[in-house]
Amino acid sequence: MATHSLFLLPGDGIGTEIMVEVEKLIAWTNQEGLTDFSTDSGLAGGAAYDQHGVAITDEDVAKAKAADAVIFGAVGGPKWDNVPYEHRPEAALLRLRKELAVFANLRPAICYPALADASSLKRELVEGLDILIVRELTGGVYFGEPKEITDLANGQKRAVDTQVYETYEIDRIARVAFDLARTRSGKVHSADKKNVMKSGVLWDEVVKNVGKDYADVELHHILADNAAMQLVRTPKQFDVMVTDNLFGDILSDVAAMLTGSLGMLPSASLGAPDPVTGKRKAFYEPVHGSAPDIAGQGIANPIAMIASFAMALRYSFNMIELATKLEGAISAVLSDGLRTGDIAQDNRKTVGTEEMGAAILAKL
Amino acid sequence: MATHSLFLLPGDGIGTEIMVEVEKLIAWTNQEGLTDFSTDSGLAGGAAYDQHGVAITDEDVAKAKAADAVIFGAVGGPKWDNVPYEHRPEAALLRLRKELAVFANLRPAICYPALADASSLKRELVEGLDILIVRELTGGVYFGEPKEITDLANGQKRAVDTQVYETYEIDRIARVAFDLARTRSGKVHSADKKNVMKSGVLWDEVVKNVGKDYADVELHHILADNAAMQLVRTPKQFDVMVTDNLFGDILSDVAAMLTGSLGMLPSASLGAPDPVTGKRKAFYEPVHGSAPDIAGQGIANPIAMIASFAMALRYSFNMIELATKLEGAISAVLSDGLRTGDIAQDNRKTVGTEEMGAAILAKL
Ligand SMILES: CC(C)[C@H](C(=O)O)[C@@H](O)C(=O)O
Ligand SMILES: CC(C)[C@H](C(=O)O)[C@@H](O)C(=O)O
Numbered sequence: 001m002a003t004h005s006l007f008l009l010p011g012d013g014i015g016t017e018i019m020v021e022v023e024k025l026i027a028w029t030n031q032e033g034l035t036d037f038s039t040d041s042g043l044a045g046g047a048a049y050d051q052h053g054v055a056i057t058d059e060d061v062a063k064a065k066a067a068d069a070v071i072f073g074a075v076g077g078p079k080w081d082n083v084p085y086e087h088r089p090e091a092a093l094l095r096l097r098k099e100l101a102v103f104a105n106l107r108p109a110i111c112y113p114a115l116a117d118a119s120s121l122k123r124e125l126v127e128g129l130d131i132l133i134v135r136e137l138t139g140g141v142y143f144g145e146p147k148e149i150t151d152l153a154n155g156q157k158r159a160v161d162t163q164v165y166e167t168y169e170i171d172r173i174a175r176v177a178f179d180l181a182r183t184r185s186g187k188v189h190s191a192d193k194k195n196v197m198k199s200g201v202l203w204d205e206v207v208k209n210v211g212k213d214y215a216d217v218e219l220h221h222i223l224a225d226n227a228a229m230q231l232v233r234t235p236k237q238f239d240v241m242v243t244d245n246l247f248g249d250i251l252s253d254v255a256a257m258l259t260g261s262l263g264m265l266p267s268a269s270l271g272a273p274d275p276v277t278g279k280r281k282a283f284y285e286p287v288h289g290s291a292p293d294i295a296g297q298g299i300a301n302p303i304a305m306i307a308s309f310a311m312a313l314r315y316s317f318n319m320i321e322l323a324t325k326l327e328g329a330i331s332a333v334l335s336d337g338l339r340t341g342d343i344a345q346d347n348r349k350t351v352g353t354e355e356m357g358a359a360i361l362a363k364l
Numbered sequence: 365m366a367t368h369s370l371f372l373l374p375g376d377g378i379g380t381e382i383m384v385e386v387e388k389l390i391a392w393t394n395q396e397g398l399t400d401f402s403t404d405s406g407l408a409g410g411a412a413y414d415q416h417g418v419a420i421t422d423e424d425v426a427k428a429k430a431a432d433a434v435i436f437g438a439v440g441g442p443k444w445d446n447v448p449y450e451h452r453p454e455a456a457l458l459r460l461r462k463e464l465a466v467f468a469n470l471r472p473a474i475c476y477p478a479l480a481d482a483s484s485l486k487r488e489l490v491e492g493l494d495i496l497i498v499r500e501l502t503g504g505v506y507f508g509e510p511k512e513i514t515d516l517a518n519g520q521k522r523a524v525d526t527q528v529y530e531t532y533e534i535d536r537i538a539r540v541a542f543d544l545a546r547t548r549s550g551k552v553h554s555a556d557k558k559n560v561m562k563s564g565v566l567w568d569e570v571v572k573n574v575g576k577d578y579a580d581v582e583l584h585h586i587l588a589d590n591a592a593m594q595l596v597r598t599p600k601q602f603d604v605m606v607t608d609n610l611f612g613d614i615l616s617d618v619a620a621m622l623t624g625s626l627g628m629l630p631s632a633s634l635g636a637p638d639p640v641t642g643k644r645k646a647f648y649e650p651v652h653g654s655a656p657d658i659a660g661q662g663i664a665n666p667i668a669m670i671a672s673f674a675m676a677l678r679y680s681f682n683m684i685e686l687a688t689k690l691e692g693a694i695s696a697v698l699s700d701g702l703r704t705g706d707i708a709q710d711n712r713k714t715v716g717t718e719e720m721g722a723a724i725l726a727k728l
Contacts, residue, residue, distance in 0.1 A: 090559045120597050121484050141505075141527060142560055149562050156531035159566035163505060163527060167520035193610070195454045196506055198513050202523035225617040232596060232621040233484050246557070250614055253589040257596040 004317055007067035008041035009060070009096075012080075012089060013290030014300035014353075015045075015073025021302040021357030022071060022309045025326075028361055034322055035313075040067070044096075045075025045089030045290070055092035061099055069282045069316040070096065071309060074290035089290075097137050100281040102269035103169065104176040105137040105248065106311070107287060109235075109255035109265060114334040118343055119260030125235060131255050132184065132240045134177040135248025137269055139169045140199070142245045165199045165244065170206035172272065177242035178214040185239040187218045191227040191247055200224075203244060228254055252287065262288045263301030263342045264330075266308035268315050282316045284308040294341070298352045301340035303330055306360060329363035368681055371431035372405035373424070373460075376444075376453060377654030378664035378717075379409075379437025385666040385721030386435060386673045389690075392725055398686055399677075404431070408460075409439025409453030409654070419456035425463055433646045433680040434460065435673060438654035453654075461501050464645040466633035467533065468540040469501040469612065470675070471651060473619035473629060478698040482707055483624030489599060495619050496548065496604045498541040499612025501633050503533045504563070506609045529563045529608065534570035536636065541606035542578040549603040551582045555591040555611055564588075567608060592618055616651070626652045627665030627706045628694075630672035632679050646680045648672040658705070662716045665704035667694055670724060693727035 006026065010019035029035040042060035043051055055075075064070045075089035085091075096102075111119065111129035119126045144162030152158055174190070181188045190207040194200030204221055211219040222230065224247040230237065231254045243251055256265050265288070271281035286304030294300055307330060314323035337348045338359050344350045351359070370390065374383035393399040406424035407415055419439075428434045439453035447453075460466075475483065475493035483490045508526030516522055538554070545552045554571040558564035568585055575583040586594065588611040594601065595618045607615055620629050629652070635645035650668030658664055671694060678687035701712045702723050708714045715723070 085565065088559065094560070120486060120489050122486060125484050144524075147562050149566055152530065157566055158528065158530045159561075159563040160508075161527040161561045161563050163525040164522065166516065166522045193613075195452065196458070197523075197525045198511050199523040199525050201449065202513055202521055225613045228592065228614045229617040229621040229626075232618055246610075247614075249557075249589045250592045250611075253593040254596055254618065257593040262593075 003036050003038050004069075005067045006037050006039045006312070007064050007070045008039055009044040009064070009070060009072045010041065011044045011073040011075040011092075011290060012046040012077050013074060013292045013295035015075065015290050017295070017298065017300050017353050018286070018302040018305035019071070019073045021353060022305055024357060025306065025309060025361060028364070029322065035317075035319070044072065044092040046077055046080040048092060049080060049083055049087055049089070053087065055087050055089055056095060061095065064096055065100060065281070068279070069284060069312045070100070071312060072096070072283060072285035073305065074286065074288065076290045077292035077295070094142065096283060097269060098143060100283055101138055101271045102281055102283045103136060103138040103272070104173055104270045105135040106180070106268045106270070107133040107135060107252040107256070107265070109133065109252070109259050111259040112261065112264060112331060112334055115259070115261045115264070115343055117260070118345070119258060121232070121235070121258055126258055126260065129235055129259060131235065131238045132180060133248060133252040133255055134173065134180065134240060134242040135252055136169065136173040136244050137248070139165055140245035163197065163199050163246070165202060167202070167206055170203050171210055174207045174210040174242060176270070177240050178210060178217050181217045181240040182214070186216060187220070187239045189220045189222050189227065189238055189241045191222050191224045191241060191243040191251060193224050195223060199244070207242065224251065227251055231255055231258065256287050261343050262304070263340065264303045264307065266304050266311050268308070268311040270315060282312065284312045298354060299341045300353050301342050302353050302357045306330065306357070325364060329360045332363050333359045367400050367402050368433075369431045370401050370403045370676070371428050371434045372403055373408040373428070373434060374405065374437040375408045375439040375456075375654060376410045376441050377438060377656045377659035379439065379654050381659070381662065381664050381717050382650070382666040382669035383435070383437045385717060386669055388721060389670065389673060389725060392728070393686065399681075399683070408436065408456040410441055410444040412456060413444060413447055413451055413453070417451065419451050419453055420459060425459065428460055429464060429645070432643070433648060433676045434464070435676060436460070436647060436649035437669065438650065438652065440654050441656035441659070458506065460647060461633060462507060464647055465502055465635045466645055466647045467500060467502040467636070468537055468634045469499040470544070470632045470634070471497040471499060471616040471619070471629070473497065473616070473623050475623040476625065476628060476695060476698055479623070479625045479628070479707055481624070482709070483622060485596070485599070485622055490622050490624065493599055493622060495599065495602045496544060497612060497616040497619055498537065498544065498604060498606040499616055500533065500537040500608045501612070503529055504609035527561065527563050527610070529566060531566070531570055534567050535574055538571045538574040538606060540634070541604050542574060542581050545581045545604040546578070550580060551584070551603045553584045553586050553591065553602055553605045555586050555588045555605060555607040555615060557588050559587060563608070571606065588615065591615055595619055595622065620651050625707050626668070627704065628667045628671065630668050630675050632672070632675040634679060646676065648676045662718060663705045664717050665706050666717050666721045670694065670721070689728060693724045696727050697723045
């Protein structure tokens with residue numbers, strides 16, 4: 001078996017605690033001969049700032065680029081609220097996304113049956129929910145230039161961000177969405193604000209063009225504001241939703257919240273296949289943040305982090321069986337009634353990070 | 365009593381049907397001597413395009429500017445999906461907002477007790493909900509330049525929209541929010557993406573500065589993606605939320621959907637007070653759209669439109685008592701069990717647009 005390299009960036013807050021559970025899993029799969037992962041780890045976010053004065057060092061970015069997959073925890077916390085803007089914890093994430101060129105962010109929003117009651121929505125609206133948001137991750141208003149604040153002559157300031165998309169950026173993310181739709185229900189919703197934004201007009205034009213290559217996939221256009229609304233109204237009407245970086249940020253958070261269990265949701269960010277090796281750069285992280293309020297208490301939910309590792313097995317290493325087994329183990333543990341504090345329920349056993357990680361490992 | 369001028373722009377689809385109910389109300393309040401409104405009306409959206417080849421004529425824009433208040437229905441429909449971009453129905457709305465300079469868009473999301481079960485959220489999470497989204501309406505990515513699609517040398521295209529805010533634009537909308545918070549719970553959430561956008565950084569800086577003038581109002585910062593999530597999770601934590609044009613578009617739609625009754629929600633868009641007369645330009649419209657699928661059937665819910673007229677009474681004409689009475693009439697009719705199709709319930713009587721309008725009028 002070829003050695004596969006993982007670069008671990010636990011980050012801040014609960015990021016470090018939940019990464020430990022993934023490390024245990026890696027050690028176990030290696031030991032069982034199921035995998036042959038070599039791992040290395042680095043600092044990101046506040047942790048890197050405290051040590052090196054930057055959100056991530058050039059060395060760690062280089063290591064991330066060299067690795068077969070990056071497993072990322074979470075960054076940020078009140079401690080770093082006032083660091084210089086270019087060194088804020090999120091800068092690590094944005095730099096990694098951009099330098100790894102992982103333009104395709106897959107955010108599944110799955111409602112685990114055992115947790116349907118935890119949703120703020122009525123059970124029947126979310127039970128069995130399985131949406132996949134495909135978010136463009138390296139373009140749009142996140143990275144467009146100019147992005148600046150300038151002083152005006154009148155003593156006021158002027159802030160500018162630039163939303164920009166070129167045809168190829170929309171084309172490639174649309175193809176990812178259509179390809180994924182083929183493995184699912186064969187339905188794609190494309191969300192933009194073409195009634196107000198020129199980038200939305202181009203977005204829609206390109207997606208519709210790509211759609212011609214996927215005659216077997218149903219394509220629906222939806223305005224982003226309506227998409228947010230419809231996600232809250234009748235989420236199960238959606239399967240794959242493709243959208244830009246900023247709308248994807250918001251819509252995937254709404255979709256995540258519907259499931260009632262943010263602590264459960266993983267994400268994968270993929271680059272284009274290398275023309276020679278066919279390998280794609282890949283970045284896996286939970287959808288939730290660093291939860292500074294509960295950090296250090298050993299009570300964080302490691303499931304989103306573990307599920308992100310499962311996505312790595314699936315998308316970076318084509319270990320579909322092991323990925324499915326791991327996802328099954330998560331489900332099984334939940335069905336057994338184990339819960340971390342964030343998803344605590346009456347008549348269920350509330351456990352800590354370590355116990356949850358161990359229970360999942362035991363199921364394997 | 366001074367004559368007050370109203371300019372009515374019913375627009376397209378159900379817009380024309382629900383405006384009729386407002387006209388009846390105006391006729392009645394005039395007749396009762398409660399008001400002295402003079403009215404005129406014009407065309408907007410597809411209706412204007414069909415007649416004049418533009419989304420709104422210069423004459424109608426001039427009339428809107430001259431009026432004490434504009435009452436707007438809704439625009440758009442599949443019939444005009446392929447008209448030239450600058451003449452699409454929404455262009456009427458955008459032009460009016462910009463030329464009237466109605467920068468402060470107030471979008472209340474109120475859950476009527478009689479309708480709490482219609483929400484997709486659990487009753488206890490939305491019962492009694494009363495959120496006011498204060499959306500900046502004349503700036504940001506809606507109007508920033510450049511806003512264009514250009515052809516690149518490689519045969520591809522490049523689309524650009526520009527998110528831009530100056531200090532004064534943020535300052536004035538923040539003041540509107542803080543002033544309104546004083547009349548409510550004394551709490552403001554300001555939503556932006558300062559972790560990614562420079563406009564968010566300036567937004568937060570200016571709002572915090574304005575906050576110093578309102579020491580009695582609690583100010584909370586929230587990231588826009590988290591705001592969307594929290595609206596779905598525990599909406600009642602919010603009272604006034606101030607945000608920019610694009611985030612306001614999405615967040616107000618999410619908030620609206622929580623109430624379970626989009627057909628009930630009005631909005632007001634206000635300009636700055638005239639330095640001489642103190643009057644502010646004002647624009648009132650329902651939050652819902654033109655609903656082409658049910659247009660022409662006499663079944664549209666006129667309540668959002670009527671409630672928008674109530675907002676006009678309150679904000680443009682300081683007729684607080686009459687506004688409150690009208691809002692009370694809406695509530696009473698709902699408590700009586702009258703419903704239009706969009707909010708139909710078992711054991712309640714489903715009525716059409718006209719019957720609903722008449723019932724509200726009868727309560728007065
Ligand atoms: C932390 C932040 C920069 C990030 C984003 O806005 O993309 C986060 O919200 C996310 O969705 O991954
Ligand atoms: C119709 C459209 C241009 C408009 C907007 O995006 O502002 C609408 O969604 C709204 O919220 O009033």
